[in-house]
Amino acid sequence: MCIRKIVLSLLCISFPAVPAFAENTPLIIEHGPRDVKKVALTFDACPTSHHDEYDQQVVEVLTREKVHATLFMSGRWVEKNEERARELAAQPLFEIGNHAYWHPHMTAKDDERVLRELRGTQAIIRKLTGKRPKYFRPPFGEVDERVAKLAARAGLTVIQYDVASGDPDPGLTPKKIARAVVEDAKGGSIVVFHMNRNGVHTAEVLPGVISGLRKRGFELVTVGELLKSGVSDKVVRGKRSQDQARTAK
Ligand SMILES: [Zn+2]
Structure with missing residues (x-):
């Protein structure tokens, strides 16, 4: 097991249905x-070297099918796609998340750089859209x-996923x-796709x-809606202590 996986297994809690930054909120979700019949589809807008890094077709499918989704935007992507970012943020179906600025390997960067990536992107999104993201996709x-x-210091909870679509893989x-x-997908699943034309078949597979x-x-709900779903604080604490007992072994 790699170090990242070990750290993840120690940190990841499965029932995070308390408001962000309450005492028991896990750092990584x-x-x-x-136990809910809800799934969150998420779409990363990583900066790319493509001339056009906005997948219009993906957004069209989501809009046509009235799918609530969370879009994780890098600060650089937002700056290069200002008009689109503003439109997406104004669309009630979508929740906007933070995907760093330059899209670096964050674990290899020092504290100051990590905070700059996170806070800089928060400021860009806030200024352009008026929204303050609560979630960060590394x-x-x-x-x-x-x-x-x-990330917690920057006001963000880390959102990973339990279902990887593999959409950037041309072999699939x-x-x-x-x-x-x-x-x-299971109840509560978070699925990752791309909306920056990095996904080879994303728009094609989405309707199915x-x-x-x-x-x-x-x-189909946003991450924020998924995490609000009807789990009491008591259950969260119970689950948390079971997880801690298991991972402590
Ligand atoms: Zn990315």
């Missing part, structure tokens, strides 16, 4: 409560306890991606993913 899914604590066929996401998940009875 991989999924929501398992670039490359790389996070450790130090970065997660720095659309059929394979759609089937895997629909079959792997959306209808497949809805057929399984899942409501």
Whole structure:
């Protein structure tokens, strides 16, 4: 097991349905409560070297199908796509999250740089859209306890995922991606896709993913909505102490 996985297993709690930064809030969240029929689709807007790094088709499918989703935007992406970022933030279906500024390997950067990435992106999003993101998706899914604590200092909870669509992989066929996401999703799952044209087949697979998940009875919600879902503080504390007991072994 790599160090990252060990740290993750110590930090990740599965039932984070308390407001961000309450005493018991976990630093890193991989999924929501398992006893709700809700799934959160998330879309990362990483900066790329492409001329056009906005996947209009992805947004069109989400809008047409009225899918609530969380969009994690890098500060640099927002600066290069100001008008689009503003439109997306104004769309009630979408929740906007923070995806760092330059999209670096955060665990390799010192505290000051990590905070600059997080706070700088918060400021850019706030200034442009009036929204203050509550959630941070680490670039490359790389996070450790130090970065997660720095994120908390910047007012952010780290949101990972328990279902990776694999959409940037050109070796995966659309059929394979759609089937895997629909079959792997559980109650409370957080699924990661891309909306920056990094996903080879994202727009193509989305209609099948959306209808497949809805057929399984899942409501598609934002991360914020997922984490509000009906788990009492008592259950959260109980679950937390069980997790701590298990990981302490
Ligand atoms: Zn990214």
